[in-house]
Amino acid sequence: MATESPVLFEMENIHKIYEGNNVYANKGVNLSVNKGEIHAIVGENGAGKTTLMKILCGLESPDEGEIRFNGKPVTIRSAHDADTLEIGMVHQHFCLFDGFNVADNVVLVQEPRKNGLFYDSAAAAMKVEELGIKYNLPVDPKAPIETLSVGEKQKVEILRILYRGSKILVLDEPTALLTEQEIKDFFVTLRQLKSLGYTIIIITHKLDEVTEISDRVTVMRNGELVDCCITAECDKQGIARMMVGKEVLLQVDKPDVTPGKTILSINELSLTVPGFSRPILKDISLSIREGEIVGMAGVSGNGLSDLENVLTGMSSRGEVSGEAMFHGKNIANAHPSEIREMGMAYVPADRLHRGTSAELQLSDNLILLEHHEMTRAGVLQGKGIVAFVKDLLHKYNIGGHHATPVSNLSGGNIQRVVLSREFSREPNLLVVSEPTWGLDIVSSEFVYQKIVEMRSSKTAILLISANLDEVLALSDKVAVIYRGEIVGVFANTDLDRESLGEYMLGLKRQSKDEIQLGIEA
Amino acid sequence: MEATQIQLRTRLATFLGILTAVGTSLLIAVALIFLLSKDPTRTLYYYFVGPFTSKFVFFNMIESCIPIIFSGLGIAVAFRSGVTNLGGEGQIFAGAMTAVLLGTWFSYMPGFIGTAVLLLGGLMMGALIGSASGLLRMKWNVSDLLTTYLVSSGLVHIVNYLILGPYRDPAKIRIQSVSIPDSYMLPRIATPSYLHAGLFGAILAAILVHFLMKYTHTGYHLRVTGSNRQFARYGGINIRRFYVMPLAISGGLIGLGGAVQIVGRYQSCFTDLTAGLGWAGIGVALIARRNPLGVLPAALFYVYLQSGARVAMMNSDVTYEIAAIITSVIFYLITAEVTFEFFRRRLLK
Numbered sequence: 083m084a085t086e087s088p089v090l091f092e093m094e095n096i097h098k099i100y101e102g103n104n105v106y107a108n109k110g111v112n113l114s115v116n117k118g119e120i121h122a123i124v125g126e127n128g129a130g131k132t133t134l135m136k137i138l139c140g141l142e143s144p145d146e147g148e149i150r151f152n153g154k155p156v157t158i159r160s161a162h163d164a165d166t167l168e169i170g171m172v173h174q175h176f177c178l179f180d181g182f183n184v185a186d187n188v189v190l191v192q193e194p195r196k197n198g199l200f201y202d203s204a205a206a207a208m209k210v211e212e213l214g215i216k217y218n219l220p221v222d223p224k225a226p227i228e229t230l231s232v233g234e235k236q237k238v239e240i241l242r243i244l245y246r247g248s249k250i251l252v253l254d255e256p257t258a259l260l261t262e263q264e265i266k267d268f269f270v271t272l273r274q275l276k277s278l279g280y281t282i283i284i285i286t287h288k289l290d291e292v293t294e295i296s297d298r299v300t301v302m303r304n305g306e307l308v309d310c311c312i313t314a315e316c317d318k319q320g321i322a323r324m325m326v327g328k329e330v331l332l333q334v335d336k337p338d339v340t341p342g343k344t345i346l347s348i349n350e351l352s353l354t355v356p357g358f359s360r361p362i363l364k365d366i367s368l369s370i371r372e373g374e375i376v377g378m379a380g381v382s383g384n385g386l387s388d389l390e391n392v393l394t395g396m397s398s399r400g401e402v403s404g405e406a407m408f409h410g411k412n413i414a415n416a417h418p419s420e421i422r423e424m425g426m427a428y429v430p431a432d433r434l435h436r437g438t439s440a441e442l443q444l445s446d447n448l449i450l451l452e453h454h455e456m457t458r459a460g461v462l463q464g465k466g467i468v469a470f471v472k473d474l475l476h477k478y479n480i481g482g483h484h485a486t487p488v489s490n491l492s493g494g495n496i497q498r499v500v501l502s503r504e505f506s507r508e509p510n511l512l513v514v515s516e517p518t519w520g521l522d523i524v525s526s527e528f529v530y531q532k533i534v535e536m537r538s539s540k541t542a543i544l545l546i547s548a549n550l551d552e553v554l555a556l557s558d559k560v561a562v563i564y565r566g567e568i569v570g571v572f573a574n575t576d577l578d579r580e581s582l583g584e585y586m587l588g589l590k591r592q593s594k595d596e597i598q599l600g601i602e603a
Numbered sequence: 604m605e606a607t608q609i610q611l612r613t614r615l616a617t618f619l620g621i622l623t624a625v626g627t628s629l630l631i632a633v634a635l636i637f638l639l640s641k642d643p644t645r646t647l648y649y650y651f652v653g654p655f656t657s658k659f660v661f662f663n664m665i666e667s668c669i670p671i672i673f674s675g676l677g678i679a680v681a682f683r684s685g686v687t688n689l690g691g692e693g694q695i696f697a698g699a700m701t702a703v704l705l706g707t708w709f710s711y712m713p714g715f716i717g718t719a720v721l722l723l724g725g726l727m728m729g730a731l732i733g734s735a736s737g738l739l740r741m742k743w744n745v746s747d748l749l750t751t752y753l754v755s756s757g758l759v760h761i762v763n764y765l766i767l768g769p770y771r772d773p774a775k776i777r778i779q780s781v782s783i784p785d786s787y788m789l790p791r792i793a794t795p796s797y798l799h800a801g802l803f804g805a806i807l808a809a810i811l812v813h814f815l816m817k818y819t820h821t822g823y824h825l826r827v828t829g830s831n832r833q834f835a836r837y838g839g840i841n842i843r844r845f846y847v848m849p850l851a852i853s854g855g856l857i858g859l860g861g862a863v864q865i866v867g868r869y870q871s872c873f874t875d876l877t878a879g880l881g882w883a884g885i886g887v888a889l890i891a892r893r894n895p896l897g898v899l900p901a902a903l904f905y906v907y908l909q910s911g912a913r914v915a916m917m918n919s920d921v922t923y924e925i926a927a928i929i930t931s932v933i934f935y936l937i938t939a940e941v942t943f944e945f946f947r948r949r950l951l952k
Contacts, residue, residue: 396837419839430837439831446826450838457820464818485613 089153090117090250090281096147098133098305107133108144109305115250120272120282122296122313124289125325126381126548128519130305131285132174135252139171140164170243171252176235178227185210185223188242213241218274233264240271250281257291258383261359269295287325287381289318289587303327318589326550326583334530334555337538341558342372345511345542346393347407351414353388353566355400362388362400363566368601370542372510375533377557377574378546381586385566387431390515390546394428395421396436408511422451427509429500431516431546433493437500440489444482445471448503478502479528494525501532512536515546530556550579550586559603564588571600616946617892621937623946625904628933635932639925646919650929653914654907662796664910668902669867670695672805673860674884675891675898676812677729677853682893683816684849685829686737687748691881693755693762694732694854696872698725698861700762703770703872706783706865714786721787722804722862729858730851732758737847747850755881763874772871779873789867801867808856812895815852825849857881889938908933 091114098108108130115121123131136142138149140158149156151167158164164171178187185206194205207223214220219237221230230238236256243251257265272282272295286292292299293313301308301324308324346369353363363385370376380386391397393406395418405412413421430436438447448471449456456463456470471484478498482491488499497517504512514533518526533556537543547553553560554577562570562585569591572582584590592600633647640646654664674691681688688694702721712720736750770780789800816822828835828845836842864876887905891897912926 394837396833417839417841418836419841422839428837435831436833436837439827439834441830442826446823449823450827450834453820453823460820462818462820462823 088117089114091115091149091151093134093138094148094150096134096137096149097145098130098137098142099145106130106305108137108147111147111302111305111307113300113307114310115281115283116298117281118276118279119297120276120284120295122292122299123283123285123302124287124292124299124321125302126287126550128304128549129302129325131302132254133305134302135171135254135283135285138164139169139252141171165246165248168247168249169252170246170248170250172236172239172243172254172256174254174258176239178235178238180226180228182227183207183223184221184225184227184230184238184241187227187238188213188223188245190242192246210241210245213245217241217244217278218271231264233260233267236260236264236268237271249279250283251275252283252285254285255287255383256284257286257288265291287587289321289589292321293318301325318587319584322583322587322589323580325587326579334534336534336556339373339538339540341374342540344369344371345408346370346544348393349405349407351389351392351402351404351406353385353392353397353400353402361566363392365404366563366566366568367597368561368568368571370511370544372540372542373537374559375537375543375545375557377553377560378544378563379550379553379560379582379586380548380563382548384564384586386546386548386563387515388566389563390431390513393544394418394426394430394513396430424511425507425509426511426513427504427507427541429497429504429512429514429517431519433496433500438488438496441487443485443487444475444480444491444499445484447488447499448474448484450503451507474502474506477506478532494521494528497521497525497529501529505532505536508539509536509541512541512543513546514543516548517545518549518552550582554579554582559600561600562586564591568597571597571603573600573603619946624937624939625933628936631932631936632929635925635929636921639921641920646915646921649915649918650911650921653918654910656914658793659796660910660914662793662798664906665793665802665903666796666798666868667910668906669799669801669805670860670864670880671883671887671902671905672809672898673863674857674880675887675902676808676884676895677856677860678884678888679891679893679895679898680812680816680825680856681849681853682888683829684825684845684853685832686740686846686849686853688733688736688751688850688853688857689748689885690732690736690751690755690758690854691857691884692877692879693758693881694729694857695861695864695877695881696762697732697758698729698858699865699869699876700765700780700861700872701725701728701858702862702865703780703783704765706787707770707781710784712787717784717787718789718866721783721866722859725862725865726855726859729861730855732858733850733852733854734847737850740846740850741843747846751850759877762872766872766874770872777873780871782871783865785870787866788870789863797868799867801863804863806899808859809895809899812856816895821848857884886934886938890934 093111093113096108096111100107111134113134125131133142137144140160140163143159149158156167188210189206194202194209196202210223219241221234221237257268260268276282296313298310299313299321300310301321303325348366348368351363351366352361354361366389368376378386378389392402392414395416397415402415406414409424434440445467449467452470453462456466468484478501480498480502481495488496517529533543545553545556554574557574560572560574560577561568562582564586570585636646636650637643654660674695678688701724705721705724732754736747736754739745739750740747766780767778772779772781791799816826824840825845828840828842832842865872883905887898887901890901890904908930912930915921916923916926
């Protein structure tokens, strides 16, 4: 008998602003989830999917908005409140304790007791084994967590929320780290849980999975809900279009620059890491010329950050083959000191841990690349340093004093610190990764303006970014990376978000010849 | 906020933080004494005024902070550079024994050259021990926290063997090693107390370490690597070197402290020579907030509490346990970050 599923819960007009960078994570989001459905939430990085779910699970508190369960308003202030409402979340990065076995991890907080006092590990193992059989999630309850594969760890995470009696399962990018086979098994489990009456919310940005597993799909963009539809009634292209949106917010004035000679030439660069079934980077070829910005676009998890690490010498994991020629030298996985000496500047995505040292004062952060020249007989030249630092603080309008610790600065100012240091050396090659992540509009515009200035002064620039607007506004040429491979190279003449989005999400790819033509153009 | 004002307020925050921590902890100490002693006023007097009542006690107190300054400096350098040195005890002991051995093997050098050779020997020995742990960390990523401690524990037994076996002085009633020549001893500067010229050496060492860390190229690398290794590597610094170097400097300073104990005070080595000086260095470095110049007042404060406790134990009903509790309460509060954070927030927002 087909009955209409009643609405299980609704989130209405949810607002959330993260302090510190004043970015809207959620802006009036309305979400309604039916009982017993698999509901996919899709969107680009930073679209606010995870924030919304954290609010549902009591891990973040909304600034505004209401949550209703079965029509009744509820307040979810803590994970405990979520527990009472039978909501459980599996985070993208697993929260399991190494050094304990599977059963210990599953029963945590609700351990079976002996005589009401002592932990009963035998009973725990038995319960977990039963649970595993019941839900077709077989894992050895006695196995130490650190010996499990990613797929098994995920089973443990799911067992954990099932053990706690959750009826609503929130899964944040559950397939990001799984192999093909593990994904298949995982979907079988999801269908089975659904048939048992569980409600499942799955956050993802893989469209294949959305169409395969979900009943309904909600699309988010820039903290807002774009649409919610029945999966069977919409096509991948339509979803992709909604995800990337139409409007281009950014206008950056780029003067005409004729590209000069090739500075960086990447040839069939690959990266394989033990434990991963497919290469993290595969046969990447690309070249960048003087005065040219090449944008590398992709959804996170497809190899953007690995490319960043390999090119800048910050990666020590895995094996690299192929080459990245810079001034006639292969810099793939070379030591940063060599690469730096050759004149590469690098603005890392992780500006807080890599781009700056929070506990050191501004001057110590700013002289990182200059301090060799500022040393006489082993002693740093205080006067020269103060003058140099003052000059940078002034030129880049950094709010602070040379002795201010970087930890006291705002996000925008911290990025200015990184830019001023990297750009002041007049580099001939610049690698910029996610330069405006988490920054407000004013700071972002400043960053764009500075990058364009570097282009005018004939620097070859590689822009790595998951932010399409940024890639489109700045790049002369755009390469799209999907699953570690370049799937398209385009001159940035009349590109639009929609078509690029299709490449980023793996719906389309160019032929080898087309890619080759694009690289050479 | 005006730039210079930020700097001023940062300093003020640190100062107020220390002041509050010291103040509160002393208040708690007073409360404890009232609680635990039958004659609290008498105890309080000996505890806090005791160290200043006689020149002999006072100068001995100053003397006892010399080795603690060295070990505190060594630990401060290690902490600043992002490594851990828990091997202070072994490094002091080995440094001291090295000085004794050099002094007995080469007993015919002119006095001041002899002293210098002994001190250098202690320093080198400490540096060598520290480097060993640094190498283990660099080559095989073995935790420096563990190896410094383990190497040091092993060394204590080796030195004890030397004192009890081949280098024991059979002419002495007490179990101790042979002695170095009188001519190698540093002059006493406040007889009849034990205070010796090593005090100037300790102060000089603090100034030099401060200069090294703050104003030199090497010091910059140590600070950058110590604060954030990823950032250091990003800047092109060869971070692998910065396991061995900071541990060598740290061990060297502490080993030097051991040698100073020989040429300044004891002339020979005995099994209890270290008596927790290595551990005290950790507390002192923490009170000093890892600042080399701060080690000087921190060491003074540390020995003041110790010597107060000693005087109070001799003259009132304070037992060793009570003194230990009071000392740990004070230490706990001072090393806690809470008070500093409080003022930093108030003054810098």
